[in-house]
Amino acid sequence: MSSLSCFKAYDIRGKLGDELNDEIAYRIGRAFSEIINVDTVVLGGDCRLSSEDLKQALAQGLMDGGVNVLDLGMTGTEEIYFATSHLKLNGGIEVTASHNPINYNGMKMVTTGSQPVSGDNGLLAIKQLAESQSFQPKAATKGHYQKISVMSEYIQHMLSYIDCDRLAKQVGQKPIRLVVNAGNGAAGSVLDEIESELRNRQVPIEFIKLHHQADGTFPNGIPNPLLIENRQATSDAVIKHKADMGIAWDGDFDRCFLFDEKGQYIEGYYIVGLLAQAFLRKEKGATVIHDSRLIWNTQEICNQTGGYAVQSKAGHAYIKQLMRQHDAVYGGEMSAHHYFRDFHYCDSGMIPWLLVIELLSNQGITLSQAVEQRISAYPASGEINFTITDPQAAIAKVRRHYENHILNRELEGRELEIVGIDESDGLSMSLTETKAAHEKAQWRFNLRCSKTEPLIRLNVESKGDIGLMKQKTAEIMYLLTNQTDPTNLIHM
Structure with missing residues (x-):
């Protein structure tokens, strides 16, 4: 039994060829039809040159398992999220x-x-x-295949998040x-459909379009x-x-920048705070979910807005x-993933x-x-990625560095105190340094291993x-790259 390395913690992703090909996609379709209790699945795919063939192989696997397939064609991931719930289906798959x-x-x-x-x-x-490919015999009645569109319904849902009439009046002639x-x-x-509908609603808007046409050769580079x-x-x-x-969007536009x-x-961290504030002004006492990488700005905004x-x-x-x-109204990650309760708790880039x-x-x-x-x-470093052979050892090294300085009670003349350590998602440490004239400065960092790529990710923020x-960003970078004496960076 060969291992399928394309399966990750959250999704499926791998190199074309040995890790992911049409035959593997077919097997995934067969397995999905048996493991998930489905009768109909909606499929879509991004514009990569391999996506259509993989999607059709996936569809064949599903249909051989007796599952009906509804094909939306080229889609972003959130269109699959929307269609699954809108059509009241029990399965949806985006090839991306x-x-x-x-x-x-x-x-x-x-x-x-859309869970x-x-x-x-x-x-x-x-x-x-x-x-294992220990599939049940092919279904006596093969599932059927149909191409459909829910674009109009999806666009209407997107625009339900804003008051177009009020926006049209506020914008005026410009x-x-x-x-x-x-x-x-x-x-x-x-974007073309949203632009058209906004104009139908008399919202004056002008789109200046860059790299607009879908092209799986990505002539302007991978959209990231x-x-x-x-x-x-x-x-x-x-x-x-x-x-x-x-x-700007990534390839399947579930993130916008x-x-x-x-x-x-604008770093995604501050957009999380901005959107949290917008929702909490409309819904007092609501809950906002945020990730652990950068936290202080979002937490303060939530506290200030009730x-x-x-x-x-x-x-x-x-x-x-x-x-x-928690029935949270909104969730945000600094990586530009934004989640909405009224969008089936899913992320959207629109x-x-x-x-x-x-x-x-x-305003x-x-x-x-x-x-x-x-x-x-709350100035922040933004996420910095490193390819490191032994990421766990590197993270442990950073922790030891600061714990050792605590034992020594000083760091180049600065007293250092660890305020908190959180290991719920990698390593987060919050620290206070006493500088000249007994001035206290607060900062924190998060180091975590990527679940989808061979990377270690660093985020640093201060008050x-x-x-x-x-x-501190330079100091930790120095530690992570296997240097032994970061103290000479104190006075950079």
């Missing part, structure tokens, strides 16, 4: 590798209510059956000018705006066209589970920017004005001290 390299593909699976199929919630059993960068992924066709080198085109276009905001009117990329902040491990399966448990343009219009401010105070109050944040 999102932001992974061009020689990868994968699948994201949901069941009744994720992951880990112990069916994914492991699907993996084991697909590996249109909202947005740079939209689909990254040659699946977002372009949805988390990579600094992939942000320049959006930033430049915002400045050139004097746009109000820039928006925002740029202010100056072309500056809401409740609940911390979760990073990853959509964990966030969605906690949102259901709802966030619609909410942000409404919020900015309501008559720019995006930079909306976040500048929060960035100053109102950007210099300290940069200094």
